Amino acid sequence: MTDKNGTYLGYIADSLNDYNGDIARIRFNDLPGGSLTTWVPYQGKMLPVLGSMTFADVMQAQPVLCKVGRTTGESCGPLQGAPGKAQVAFAAASDHGDSGGPVYALSSDGVYAVGILFSGSGNSEALSGATGIAQFAEQWGLTVASP
Numbered sequence: 001m002t003d004k005n006g007t008y009l010g011y012i013a014d015s016l017n018d019y020n021g022d023i024a025r026i027r028f029n030d031l032p033g034g035s036l037t038t039w040v041p042y043q044g045k046m047l048p049v050l051g052s053m054t055f056a057d058v059m060q061a062q063p064v065l066c067k068v069g070r071t072t073g074e075s076c077g078p079l080q081g082a083p084g085k086a087q088v089a090f091a092a093a094s095d096h097g098d099s100g101g102p103v104y105a106l107s108s109d110g111v112y113a114v115g116i117l118f119s120g121s122g123n124s125e126a127l128s129g130a131t132g133i134a135q136f137a138e139q140w141g142l143t144v145a146s147p
Contacts, residue, residue: 014140025140038144040104040111041074042066048110052144054134055088058114063105065090067117067128069098076106080127087129088115094128103130113144 002008010028039046053061059082066076067090077091090103099118104111115130137144 025136025142040066040102041068042076042106042111043074047106049104049113049144050107050110052113052134052137053105055082055114055132057112058088058105061105063107063112065092065103065105065114065130066111067092067094067098067101067103067130069094069101069117071095071097075126075128077126077128087118087131089127089129091126092128093126094119098128103128 008029010026012024013027014025038049040049041047053063058065058079062079064076065079065088066074068074072093072095075092075094080089080091082088088103094101094117101117102113103115103117105114113133115132117128118131119129133144136142
C-alpha cells in the first residue's frame with residue numbers, strides 16, 4: 001500500500017470477504033510519529049476513541065452510530081438491526097467511495113469503535129452497513145487504543 005505520493009506504507013496482512021464481513025488488517029511499516037490517531041470527527045470537533053463495542057454491546061445499548069466516508073463525509077443515525085452475524089445496519093447516508101471508513105458509537109464522553117463501513121444505500125433511504133471490528137481484533141490479537 002502507498003500514500004497519494006507513492007510512498008510505501010505497508011501491506012494487507014489479513015483479510016476476509018464473505019458472509020461474516022468485509023474487513024482487512026493493514027500492517028504499517030515505519031510510520032512517522034502521530035500518523036495514527038485515536039480521535040474521530042463529530043460535528044466539527046474531535047472526540048476520543050475510548051475503546052470498542054461488540055455487536056452484542058451495540059444491540060443492547062442501542063447507541064447512535066456514526067460513520068465518516070470519503071464521499072459523503074460524516075453522518076449518524078439509529079441502529080436499524082443486524083442483517084448478518086458480524087454486521088449491523090444503521091440509518092446514515094453513505095455512497096460509493098465511503099467503504100472502509102470508521103463506524104463508531106457515540107457516548108457522553110467520546111466514542112467506541114464498532115466497525116468498518118462496507119455498504120450504503122446510495123439513495124434517499126440513508127441506510128449503511130458495517131462489519132464489526134471486535135471479533136476480528138480478538139482473532140488477530142489487536143486492541144483498539146485510546147488516547
